[in-house]
Amino acid sequence: MPQSKKINPEEILKHHELKATPQRIEVLSTFLKRNQVMSLAELNKMLGKEFDRITLYRTLNTFEEHGLIHKIPDSNGNINYALCKHESLDHSHNDNHIHFQCTSCNLTVCLEELEIPIIRIPKKFNPVKYIFLIEGICEDCDGKVKKHKGLV
Amino acid sequence: MPQSKKINPEEILKHHELKATPQRIEVLSTFLKRNQVMSLAELNKMLGKEFDRITLYRTLNTFEEHGLIHKIPDSNGNINYALCKHESLDHSHNDNHIHFQCTSCNLTVCLEELEIPIIRIPKKFNPVKYIFLIEGICEDCDGKVKKHKGLV
DNA sequence: TGATATATGCAACAATGTTTCATTTGGTTA
DNA sequence: TAACCAAATGAAACATTGTTGCATATATCA
Numbered sequence: 001m002p003q004s005k006k007i008n009p010e011e012i013l014k015h016h017e018l019k020a021t022p023q024r025i026e027v028l029s030t031f032l033k034r035n036q037v038m039s040l041a042e043l044n045k046m047l048g049k050e051f052d053r054i055t056l057y058r059t060l061n062t063f064e065e066h067g068l069i070h071k072i073p074d075s076n077g078n079i080n081y082a083l084c085k086h087e088s089l090d091h092s093h094n095d096n097h098i099h100f101q102c103t104s105c106n107l108t109v110c111l112e113e114l115e116i117p118i119i120r121i122p123k124k125f126n127p128v129k130y131i132f133l134i135e136g137i138c139e140d141c142d143g144k145v146k147k148h149k150g151l152v
Numbered sequence: 153m154p155q156s157k158k159i160n161p162e163e164i165l166k167h168h169e170l171k172a173t174p175q176r177i178e179v180l181s182t183f184l185k186r187n188q189v190m191s192l193a194e195l196n197k198m199l200g201k202e203f204d205r206i207t208l209y210r211t212l213n214t215f216e217e218h219g220l221i222h223k224i225p226d227s228n229g230n231i232n233y234a235l236c237k238h239e240s241l242d243h244s245h246n247d248n249h250i251h252f253q254c255t256s257c258n259l260t261v262c263l264e265e266l267e268i269p270i271i272r273i274p275k276k277f278n279p280v281k282y283i284f285l286i287e288g289i290c291e292d293c294d295g296k297v298k299k300h301k302g303l304v
Numbered sequence: 305t306g307a308t309a310t311a312t313g314c315a316a317c318a319a320t321g322t323t324t325c326a327t328t329t330g331g332t333t334a
Numbered sequence: 335t336a337a338c339c340a341a342a343t344g345a346a347a348c349a350t351t352g353t354t355g356c357a358t359a360t361a362t363c364a
Contacts, residue, residue: 019330021342040320052344057321062342075283077229077351100277109277117269119284124291125252125261131227132271133283139276171361173311192351204313209352214311229320 007032016066026051027059028068037072037082037099037108070095072108075135080108098132104141159184168218178203179211180220189224189234189251189260222247224260227287232260250284256293 009028010020018024030046031038038046040060047056060081063069072080084095098114101107116130161180162172170176182198183190190198192212199208212233215221224232236247250266253259268282 019341021330023343053320054322054345055343058342071227073225073227073229075223075225075231075281077225077231079227079229098271098273100273100279102277103280111273114271114273117271119250119266119269119286121250121252121263121266121286125254125286126289126291126294127252127286128255128288129227129286131283131285131287134271134273134277134279134281135283136280137278139278142278171310173361175312205351206314206353207312210311 012068016068018062018066023051023055024059024062027056027063031069031081031083035083037080037110039078039080039106039108043081072099072101072110072133073131074101074108074133082108082110085110085112096130098134100134100136100138102138102141103135104137107138107140164220168220170214170218175203175207176211176214179208179215183221183233183235187235189232189262191230191232191258191260195233224251224253224262224285225283226253226260226285234260234262237262237264248282250286252286252288252290254290254293255287256289259290259292 009025009032012028013020013024026047027043030043034046040056043056043060044051044053060069064071067084069081070084072082074080080101082095096116098111098116100109100111116132121127161177161184164180165172165176178199179195182195186198192208195208195212196203196205212221216223219236221233222236224234226232232253234247248268250263250268252261252263268284273279
C-alpha cells in the first residue's frame with residue numbers, strides 16, 4: 001500500500017475556493033488517478049462520453065485559473081493538461097518548469113526539477129509567463145526505431 | 153526607398169526545390185510583405201476568402217517542412233507563423249530563438265538575437281527541437297493600462 | 305510540345321472553442 | 335432544517351481549424 005496521505009478531491013476543491021460539484025470531483029479524481037500529463041482526448045476518453053464536453057471545457061479553464069492544473073501547448077497546437085505539483089493542498093503556483101514531449105508517441109512529461117532559466121529580453125516586452133517545451137524522442141520510441149533498423 | 157535587395161518569391165521557392173505555383177507565390181509574398189509573425193486568421197484575411205483554405209493549410213505545411221517558415225504555438229493552442237530569417241535565399245534552418253507574445257493584443261515577435269539556452273535533460277529523453285515562448289505585456293498595451301489607471 | 309509527377313480545389317467529416325440561456329444545485333444563512 | 339442565491343451545469347448553436355480522398359489542373363523537364 002502506498003504511503004501517500006489520503007488525497008481528497010473535495011478538500012482540494014474547497015481549498016481552492018471552488019464548489020465541490022460531482023463533475024469537478026470526477027475531473028479532479030481523473031487527474032489524481034493518472035498522475036501524468038493528459039491531452040483533451042485522453043481526458044474525454046477517461047471520463048466517458050456521458051460527461052458533457054462543455055462542462056469539461058469550463059472545468060479545465062476554472063482549474064487552470066485557480067492553479068490546480070497548467071496547460072502544456074505543443075507545436076501542433078494541441079494542449080495537454082497536468083496537475084500542478086504541491087498543488088493538492090496548498091496554493092503555490094508552480095508550473096515554471098520545462099516540459100518534454102515525444103513526437104513519436106506523444107508522451108508528455110513535466111520535468112519538475114528543471115526550472116526555466118530567466119532570460120533578459122528587451123525592456124519593451126514585459127514578461128509574465130514562460131513556456132519551455134522540448135520536443136524529441138523518448139527512450140521507448142528510440143529503442144523501437146533502433147530495433148526496427150536492426151541496430152540492437 | 154529601402155535598400156533591400158530585390159527578393160523574388162519565385163526564386164526563393166525554386167531555391168527550396170518547390171514548384172513556383174501562383175498560390176505559393178501569393179502566400180510567400182504575403183509573408184514578405186508583412187515582415188512579421190502572422191496567425192492563421194491574419195493570413196486568411198490577407199489572402200482573401202477566395203484563397204482555398206485547404207491549399208493554404210498544405211502550403212504552410214510544405215513551407216515549414218522546407219524551412220521557409222516556422223510555427224510559433226501559444227498557450228491557447230493557436231499557431232502563429234513566421235518567415236525564417238536568412239531563409240530567403242539559403243537553406244540554413246534557424247528558428248532556434250525565443251519568441252514573445254503579448255497576451256493583450258496578441259502581438260508576437262521573434263527575438264532573433266536571443267538563442268534558446270541548451271538545457272541538460274534526463275538522458276532517457278532525446279531532444280530534437282526547443283520551443284521557448286515568453287508571454288507578457290508589450291509596451292503599447294502596458295502604456296494603455298497605465299493610462300487607463302491614471303498612472304501616467 | 306508532350307509527358308508526368310505534383311499541386312490544387314472541393315467534398316466531407318471530426319475535433320475543439322465559445323457563447324447564450326434555461327435549469328439545477330452546492331453552500332450558506334435564517 | 336428549509337429556503338435562498340450565486341454559481342455551475344447541460345443543451346443548442348455556431349465558428350474555426352485539422353485532415354483525408356479524389357478528380358482535375360498545371361509547373362517543370364525531357
